[in-house]
Amino acid sequence: MFDLRYHIASLVAVFLSLGLGIIVGVTMVGDETLVKEQKILIDRLENDFRLLREKNLAVQKEIEEYKRTIGWLNGFAESAVPLLIKECLTDQRLAIIETGGYGVSPNLLTKLEEAGAEVVSVTSISSGLGAKGKELARVINGLSDSISEIDCYSFLAEEIGKMLFLSEKSTLQLELEKAGLIKTAGRYGDTFDAAIIVGGAKDENSVLVREFDLPLMKLVREKGVLTVGVEPSGAAYSYVSHYRNYADIVIDHIDTIPGQVALIWSLTGIPGYYGLKPGAQALLPALEDQFLTLP
Template sequence: MIDFRYHLVSIVAIFLALAVGIVLGTTLLQDPALKSAQELTAQLTKTKEDLRAEIDTLQGREAGNDTFITSVTPDLVAAELTGQRVLLIETPGSSSTVREGVQQVLDQAGAEISGRVTLTEKFFDPKGTGVLDGLVNQLKPANMVFPATATSWDRASTLLASALVTTDQAQGGTPNPATTDILSTFEAGGLLSTEGDPAKRAMLAVMFAPEKPYEGESAETQAGALVSVADGFDVGGTGTVLAGTAIPTAPVGDAITAVRDESEISKRVSTVDTADMPLGRVVIVYSLREQLSGRAGQYGMGKGASNPMPPVTSPTPSPTTESGS
């Protein structure tokens, strides 16, 4: 029969064995383990310092490039948009700092800003399409006909574009007779606000995308609504550029990505995803010039961008007559 003393001795033996094992293990492994940990720590520290130095170098180069581009921007864009009226369109969540920087460069390019229209969250609310449809039906002229597949935002943007932009240079700077009613009604409905004198129609438009993409179950619908607005103003005028910043992950709620994913619309509407950079502001000017020639492009560094900027073409030299020709 196994008595209590046997159990006690067994338990004591087990604990003694564990203690001896721990002592032997730590004694044998202490030096290699510590050395390995120290080497790994030193390696990680060096990697971190190298990456920090690389980041500092890249940021310094970027700052230098930005300073240089800013200093030569007036020369790069001089007279590029002389005589052109440009409408600015802000969307919910777009950056006023980006818009102010772009507006300054448009001024340097000789453009005249007709005014600014700020579309509200209510305008892009999927639950408010009934309000949009009602206002469009109330305000549209009898000869304005929409395709059967047109969305509420397609119809609304077509109506707004007819009031704010034109394809006829002779009508630039003049109001559409229906503009006042359209703008005042949309403004009274909390769908937009205006600044300046956008009623005096522009030829070109720059639309500013939200800084952050839409999220949630309506993200794709709302991004599509922004695409409709950009396309509506492009068709109603001589060109539209959608400007913003590149989103690394290019989610479905990103407006610039949404334009680039629409093969037909991307043939008409240009996008620039570097609008927060000095170079991007120059690219916006060049993209507007390209729009005037009937072409479009997707520019920047984000997903779907075809090139950093449009091709820069030299002025066509005047023909000369050589002797003997």
């Protein structure tokens, strides 16, 4: 969109210049023809300014119409989603691990519960962990063999992968929580059907996809658990190109209603990459056959 303030400032500058020119022209030349030509130019510029203002008002009106339309569509989607996901994930248990600083949306948790799933645990990695290597290495080395700062992230991934399957907290887990490097909620040690890794990094210091996310995905898959990689559509640093080689399901717009529906539908047994970015198979899984069998 054009910058209206810039154009107004330019027109004002032109008017001032023309006004000064008229004064100088009349004083020095006294030529009525010059004055008439300048008046014609001023009238033309005034008309251009009027048209510019009208165009800006029209654009603003169009934007407001788009906003209203989006609001109606979102309202419709929110009303329709419970019917689209009802009982899709009955009796499924899920573990969620958040790695990139975007957090786990309460709306996502609500949608999973509405679909019948049980989120047994939520594990969050400290935002900006990439800049906390020394602190992480210090905590780890205080309880185990010497681990370099470079290797501490993959070591943490392995420990969290183990932690998901253990009911009792290890000493290392307690120390990591105490240091604020991880947060945990829910029940650990319970069996679960899928592990959802919520990635995509908010800032450069949170980018640990190779050092943390991928080793964690590999470990979970080796345990025979369905592995899911998701990120918000506006992730500053996208992980999907990496996730596609390690996860059974990839969703690149988990912050949207379609993304949450895509996750739930794909968990019914339709693995793949769904989303908005290049390489995605589709926005949503094809669910026609499954709809016919849902209760």
